[in-house]
Amino acid sequence: MHKSVAVVGAGPAGLYLAEVLAKRLAGAQVDVIERLPTPFGLVRGGVAPDHQGTKNIVRQFERTLQRDNVRFHGNVEVGRDVGYEELRQAYDAVVFATGALQDRRLGIPGEALPGVYGSGAFVGWYNGLPDFRDLAPELPGGAVAIIGNGNVALDLARILAKSEAELASSDLCAHARAVLFSARLTDIYLIGRRGPLEATFTPESLAELGALGRAVPLVDSTRIPAAAEGLEPKEQKIKEQNLELLRGFAANRPELKPLRIHLLFQAAPVGVLGTERVEGLRLEHTRLEGGRAEPTGETFELPVSTVITAIGYRSAAIPGLPFDERRGRVANAGGRVEPGVYATGWCRRGPQGVIPANRTDALGVAELVLEDLAERPAGNRPGRPALERLLAERGAEPVSFADWQAINGAESGRAEAGRPREKFTRVEEMLALLGRERTAARTG
Ligand SMILES: Cc1cc2nc3c(=O)[nH]c(=O)nc-3n(C[C@H](O)[C@H](O)[C@H](O)COP(=O)(O)OP(=O)(O)OC[C@H]3O[C@@H](n4cnc5c(N)ncnc54)[C@H](O)[C@@H]3O)c2cc1C
Structure with missing residues (x-):
């Protein structure tokens, strides 16, 4: 047998x-x-x-x-x-x-409000997974927050930012095209609790943000460390390439293109704001200690109408x-x-x-x-x-x-x-x- x-x-x-x-x-x-x-x-x-x-x-x-x-x-x-x-x-x-x-949850107040989506669901929706076919995400326009500092977060930002022409040779599903191409977005915030050295972006994916037709990536230069040190050589090279790309983004002017992608480092989400649906996101600045994000007690708010979490899966x-x-x-x-x-x-x-x-x-x-x-x-x-x-x-x-x-x-x-x-x-x-x-x- x-x-x-x-x-x-x-x-x-x-x-x-x-x-x-x-x-x-x-x-x-x-x-x-x-x-x-x-x-x-x-x-x-x-x-x-x-x-x-x-x-x-x-x-x-x-x-x-x-x-x-x-x-x-x-x-x-x-x-x-x-x-x-x-x-x-x-x-x-x-x-x-x-x-x-299954999307991991942030575990912060307001997370259950309409307008908050996990990346597994959101990506599954635009990629045609039957499980998420009827997600019907709301993209009322204005600003979107993407929480997470890996390649999935970069994918989300890029797909939201690309024009119809830039996605003409993709297999983005028809039901998603209808929603994404009519969303009037002005700002995308890519949010990480830690810094550029802790982000798991690959340089190839990060570089794509710098080559978009209608969107310009921006970053606060004071958040970019001078160098990547003490890492094993392959890792060090990746981080150095990322730092170089970020330095380029820091020199961009926001008025260059109609859509801005803000890479916000050392910012931890502490609450989704709104009553009926998402109206904003409250964040807390963090300071880095040995690669860990520690709270500073200093908070700020972003007026976003959609939140997408890309913080891992179960x-x-x-x-x-x-x-x-x-x-x-x-x-x-x-x-x-x-x-x-x-x-x-x-x-x-x-x-x-x-x-x-x-x-x-x-x-x-x-x-x-x-x-x-x-x-x-x-x-x-x-x-x-x-x-x-x-x-x-x-x-x-x-x-x-x-x-x-x-x-x-x-x-x-x-x-x-x-x-x-x-x-x-x-x-x-x-x-x-x-x-x-x-x-x-x-x-x-
Ligand atoms: C949004 C996103 C983008 C990514 N992009 C890239 C990329 O560009 N390049 C890259 O190299 N990697 C990428 N990855 C990573 C890559 O997709 C993973 O490394 C890989 O798919 C993991 O493989 P897996 O077989 O463990 O899981 P999966 O690919 O998830 O496959 C698991 C399969 O099991 C099936 N299944 C689940 N439960 C059951 C059940 N009870 N009975 C029967 N079948 C079941 C599922 O339907 C699925 O088909 C990406 C990941 C994500 C989430």
Whole structure:
């Protein structure tokens, strides 16, 4: 009998792992189970719509999903369509690669007011994730605050700042284009509690802010340290490049372009202001001590009408799967969760690192799986037939790789000239395209 492995999640971590196992386990069946009808995780739903080059990695992932011993089971959610224990019983090994999509909260008064959005939701909305299709964010114009000092915050600022022409070759979804292109924004505040040296921007992304058609980046030169010191060489170079870019931004004149992007360092949000909806943001200046932000008691207010937080994510708990509540990720020791159960990618180590970092992670976890499987009798679990039986019993509507190719083709086919695709943003739409209807019992 075959050895059977289930990989839960078809994002980079799951697909890098499936590739290694499919190659190294002769005769094994590797089932990739994904809750959406579409594969590729945050490469589709997170990576910015104007960074199409980054999305090219999906070609490699497609080859993995087309391997003879790999099967894609899309539109199948663990915890909804199939349970944790059921999977454990059915497969020789189960690897969770479910990512981290829930926005961390600021924990400040006013955070629940309409007009405050998490970046996972906001980015998911403009990137067409079905979960956030109906977010309908309000962008009444004027000023927007983006809280966070990483590349996701830069992505948000850039997408809000770019003109229609600058996004003409992106796959920004039609419903988002309608809202973003009619928003009359004048100011975008990018807010970090700490300083430029603590920000996790990459120079490439920071530089993009300086090359926008209608927006000018600005920063207070007194917040820019003279040099980056005492870091390991690679890190030091990145920080020095960032400082150089910031010095350039500090010399910009605000009247240069109609939209201003203010990079505010050493400013901690302490309250969202407003009664019915967001009317402003109160912040406190901080001072830096050993890289930590300490309060100064000195506050100020910004008259913003929208707040977007980009301060990190938590994984969703799956009933039965051991979960570390405090850290917001799957409980694991170096990738091992329980006998025969593993975790990799963002759900294992938290929401940090670019796409290739998940390859390194997956290679390590694959070694553990291979090691453990070598010690067990070959293929003593039913694997795929058990999964398919459970899904059939429950009236699930699994989406195969061929089905995904049909969705993919239809998305490209209906795109405006110059755009790579016009995404389907509702599961129902995708199933209808495949000639299926979601059954009444599974509309959740
Ligand atoms: C906004 C944003 C922009 C980014 N931009 C870049 C970039 O430009 N370049 C770069 O290198 N990196 C970027 N990253 C980082 C990159 O996206 C991550 O490193 C990577 O996606 C993490 O991979 P993962 O497989 O762990 O998680 P994910 O990509 O999130 O994949 C997890 C998958 O698991 C599925 N899943 C979840 N729960 C279940 C369940 N219960 N059952 C079945 N399936 C489930 C999800 O639907 C998803 O498809 C960005 C991240 C974000 C948030």
